[in-house]
Amino acid sequence: MLKINSIERLEPDGDWSQLTSGITLPGGSSLGVVGDCDTGKTDIGLLLSGLRASGRIRADIHLQNEGRLNDLRDLKRSRLTAFVPTDPYQCFSGMKETLRGEFHVGMQILGDVSRYAQEKVRKVVHAFELEEFLDRDPFTLSGGEAVRAGVALAAWKQPVVMVLDQTFEALHKSWMRRLRSALQEYLPPSAIIIETHSRVPSWSADWSHEIRLRPIRETEMRVQVVDPCCTTATSSAADYVGDVSTVLEADGLEFRYDRAPFSLGPINLVVRTGEQWALVGPNGAGKTTLAKCLACIIRPVSGNIRVRDRYGKFQSLPAHGWEHLWANRVRYAFQNPDEQLFRPTVRSELGLTSTTALSSKLLALATRLGLTAVLDSSPMSLARPMKRLVTLCIALGSGAPVLILDEPTALLDSNQAALVRAELRRFRRDGGAVIVITHDETIIGRDSRRLEMRSGQRVG
């Protein structure tokens, strides 16, 4: 039994405000913590797993028969609790070269290399269907595969408290529920599962307890959007732009990795102006690989890609060494925003240094996305969802006719996600085309075309 006496948050005015108090979680119960961007969800998750958090959240949590959670000795704490961070790759120590080795490290660092521990590992590998990845480098797993592996690495020891910090966002919808049921099947019946989310998931009714975090401050920049995505009838590209013409063409696209037994294609695809394509499929289907090929981040081994430039002429992939020029035609926004930000301020990242017409257009875009308040902040200091909005703003304002967005609404709260959806519709109305890799049905909507993938092949 876990008893949460109180959780408090340090507000910008210097006062501590109480977020919740007096919650008792009996064995076998589940708790959902839901809050917008930057409300302290991760810190709460860390404290609930007995780890240290930043100083802006404090909590008084007791574990039955063990005392105060934060006073437990490290070894005991790591046996009783488990924490899975938002980025599942952080679960991998990197001290071994394969996922199998990572499980061995897990047993070794807890000092338990007995047959019983090995049997537990075998069971968790089976429950999370990881057999085929055991001899792969965990850092080369796709997003969803890494989530399963990360959760399994935390769960194998059968902890009493298991905290999942926004872990489900990169998972295919079929795996979202399967992961929960796999956990319930593998963990002992008395285990307490705690999930943090930026948006209320569809299974929230299954939670026995819920904490809703209020925003840290209601900023004047918070733009409320009425999202027509789910209410409008099916629309076509012609509803967005009058003249529908081909903007991107992929013909017989194939790709193979040197060291992984995976091959993509051949894939044929025609994208027209005003269209939104959703690349969907289970984890490891090759969605990101296809998107990277289309954006010339990796070069296909065979096949052609052509993009219509602003003068109406089709252009093929650039020569080796000139791949950056492709970004003027096809712009790719990575799932991890940290990889694409490097300038001292958000303003300079967006190129808002002059007073040209382009700058005013970008400024309007940044305002609509709620970035005005952070224009002079360092992008490195922002919360991850805000970084995500900055990279999306850069892509939307780049002038490229085709945007490829990898999980654009992952980690965003519902309002931020609605802002992004509205901007994507505006982009398509202005003659652009969008390709999204996503598991978020709200962004796919009814007017997206679906490219369904499985094992590197287009199946629909």
Place this chain on the structure above:
Amino acid sequence: MSPLSAALSTLVSACAILGCSSLLSRVVFACVVLLWLVRRQSSFRPLFRALRWFCVAGVPLFLMHTIANTGFAISARVLGGIPIRMEGLLFGASVLANFMIITFVAMAWSTVNRGNLFDALVSLRLPIWVTIAGTQSVATLYLVRRRADAVFLAQRARGIPVGPALLARIRAVPTVVLPVITMTLVDASGRAAALASRGLGASRVAPLKRLSCSSDDVTNAIWLVAAAGLAALAIQG
């Protein structure tokens, strides 16, 4: 290469750098080690990579002492007045030989499997912080390299010119280095929490394998001792 062989090559190389007083002995040692590495490698690719790094970083040092270091007297002038300093040339060659030996050691460590290094450190029953510091340093180097590759591609996808001209590559360095440093620092806190939750650092790590000496290690030791012996003979000669 096994961690044992890499450690032995480090030890013998350190002795060669500190103990070989003459240039000839260092060159002899470096040549024998080169022969050993050529014999070991099934592919010449890592060797060429090491030699390329050696040329980029070591040759300018050599030229600087031979031509520009005013601490040495000018012995001759060539090509219409470029000074040649013989003492500087010998000193540069000596520095270059040391650099070559260090390159070989780095190359030897770069071939060590991370898992084997972890097992070796654990089986030595060193203090837990030494084991964690050693293995996490190697893991972090691997992660930084992967991250640098990812950031390079991400910046190129953003339209930042990262080539093909050398100047473009040099100008792109901050766009890759800054995100890599920031990401490594940001990632460190999340990674620390995740690994602490798994139990890293909580207690002594239980060994799965015992450190053992393979026939390959014996062969490597023979080559290294032979290199050191020939270098010693060169000193006497």
